[in-house]
Every structure is written in structure tokens, then in C-alpha cells.
Amino acid sequence: MMPVLPIQSIATTEERLHLGRLIVLTGPSGVGKGTLMRSLLKRHPELYYSVSVTTRSPRPGEIDGKDYYFISRSKFEQLLAEGEFLEWAEFAGNYYGTPREPVLNQIHFGKLVVLEIELEGARQIRASFPSALSIFILPPSFDELEKRIRSRAQDSEEAIARRLLRAQEEIKAANEFDIQIVNDDFETALNDIETVLFK
Numbered sequence: 292m293m294p295v296l297p298i299q300s301i302a303t304t305e306e307r308l309h310l311g312r313l314i315v316l317t318g319p320s321g322v323g324k325g326t327l328m329r330s331l332l333k334r335h336p337e338l339y340y341s342v343s344v345t346t347r348s349p350r351p352g353e354i355d356g357k358d359y360y361f362i363s364r365s366k367f368e369q370l371l372a373e374g375e376f377l378e379w380a381e382f383a384g385n386y387y388g389t390p391r392e393p394v395l396n397q398i399h400f401g402k403l404v405v406l407e408i409e410l411e412g413a414r415q416i417r418a419s420f421p422s423a424l425s426i427f428i429l430p431p432s433f434d435e436l437e438k439r440i441r442s443r444a445q446d447s448e449e450a451i452a453r454r455l456l457r458a459q460e461e462i463k464a465a466n467e468f469d470i471q472i473v474n475d476d477f478e479t480a481l482n483d484i485e486t487v488l489f490k
């Protein structure tokens with residue numbers, strides 16, 4: 292049997308990353324990142340989706356440990372101080388972060404790891420891991436983006452307004468990322484992502 296070594300003793304963070312691949316999916320809130328991600332995972336169960344930590348309250352139907360790890364602000368700040376996040380950001384009044392170790396371990400074992408994160412976090416990943424592949428999802432129009440956020444009907448009017456304001460800024464950053472995909476027709480966008488990842 293192969294001896295099981297702690298990952299930390301095998302390689303540095305950057306060396307570990309070169310053994311697998313890190314994919315970043317970003318774009319404004321409501322553009323369809325989560326829906327695309329769920330379909331992608333159904334079609335490709337071999338992908339590893341990194342479950343984020345957040346201080347936002349769970350929405351109806353969301354499951355702790357599956358959609359997010361829901362934690363308090365003070366716990367988040369403690370984890371942050373302990374260096375437990377690969378990246379993190381404050382978005383619409385809440386903290387979000389990617390747990391470091393599970394992601395690095397999966398990459399080390401050769402998995403394709405996918406992060407679905409907002410702009411600031413995506414920028415941090417680009418800066419710390421230049422070998423990561425980043426995909427920016429664009430809406431067909433701003434009006435359509437607003438419709439999608441409203442149709443979800445799970446956020447307060449204030450939260451919707453904050454997301455829309457932020458979305459305008461985020462869309463301007465699309466060109467910073469390796470690939471831009473417009474999520475107009477859902478199947479087409481999903482196929483485009485698959486082409487980037489697997490072909």
C-alpha cells in the first residue's frame with residue numbers, strides 16, 4: 292500500500308496546483324452561474340465543486356455543507372485570521388470564502404476543481420494562481436439580468452438593489468478573464484463551458 296503522506300509535506304502550494312487544474316467561474320449575481328454549475332456537475336460528476344463558506348443566511352431549500360457552509364461573522368473572521376481561505380470577499384454585506392485545504396488536496400489528486408465566486412475573489416485567484424483558468428459569464432443584457440435576479444424572488448428589495456449596482460461594476464471587468472461566455476440560451480452556454488473544460 293502507498294503510504295499516505297500529509298499533502299503539506301509533499302509540495303508547496305504552487306507545486307500542488309500544477310498537478311491538477313483550478314477553474315474559476317465568475318460573473319454578476321443572477322447571471323446563471325449557480326444554475327450552470329449545477330448542470331455541469333450533473334453531467335460531469337468527476338468535477339470537484341468547492342463548497343464555499345458564507346455568513347449569509349440560508350435561503351429556503353439551501354443545505355448546510357452542500358450549497359454553502361453557513362457560519363457566523365466571528366467564526367469567519369477567526370478562520371480568515373488562521374489563513375484558512377484560498378480567497379475571500381465581502382459581497383452585499385456578507386463574507387464569502389473558499390476553504391483552502393480541500394481545494395489544494397483535490398487538485399493534488401489530479402481533479403479538476405471548480406470555484407464559483409464573485410469578482411474580487413476571482414481576481415485574487417488570478418493573482419495567486421496564474422495557471423488557473425478563469426471564465427466570466429455575461430448576461431445577454433442588463434434588463435435580462437435584472438429579470439433573472441427578480442425571478443429568483445429570494446432576495447429582499449434592498450439585496451436586489453445592491454446586487455444590481457455591483458453587477459454594473461462587475462460586467463466592466465469581464466475582459467480581465469481568460470474566457471467570456473454569454474448565458475443567453477442556457478444549453479449553448481453550458482456547451483460552451485464544456486468545450487473550454489474538456490476539448
Ligand SMILES: Nc1nc2c(ncn2[C@@H]2O[C@H](COP(=O)(O)OP(=O)(O)O)[C@@H](O)[C@H]2O)c(=O)[nH]1
Pocket residue numbers: 318319320321324325343344347378379380382387388389407408409410411412413
Ligand atoms: N469571493 C467569493 N465569492 C463567492 C464565494 N462563494 C460564492 N461567492 C459569490 O458570492 C456572490 C453571492 O452569492 P449568493 O449569496 O449565493 O448569491 P447569488 O450567487 O446571487 O445566488 C456570487 O457572485 C457568488 O458567486 C466564495 O467562496 N468566494
Ligand SMILES: Nc1ncnc2c1ncn2[C@@H]1O[C@H](COP(=O)(O)OP(=O)(O)O)[C@@H](O)[C@H]1O
Pocket residue numbers: 318319320321322323324325326327439440442443474475476477478480
Ligand atoms: N440562460 C438562461 N436563461 C434564462 N434564465 C436563466 C438562464 N440561466 C439561468 N437562469 C435563471 O436565472 C436566475 C438566476 O440564476 P442563478 O444560477 O441563481 O444565478 P447566479 O448563481 O449567477 O446568481 C435563476 O432563476 C435561473 O433559473
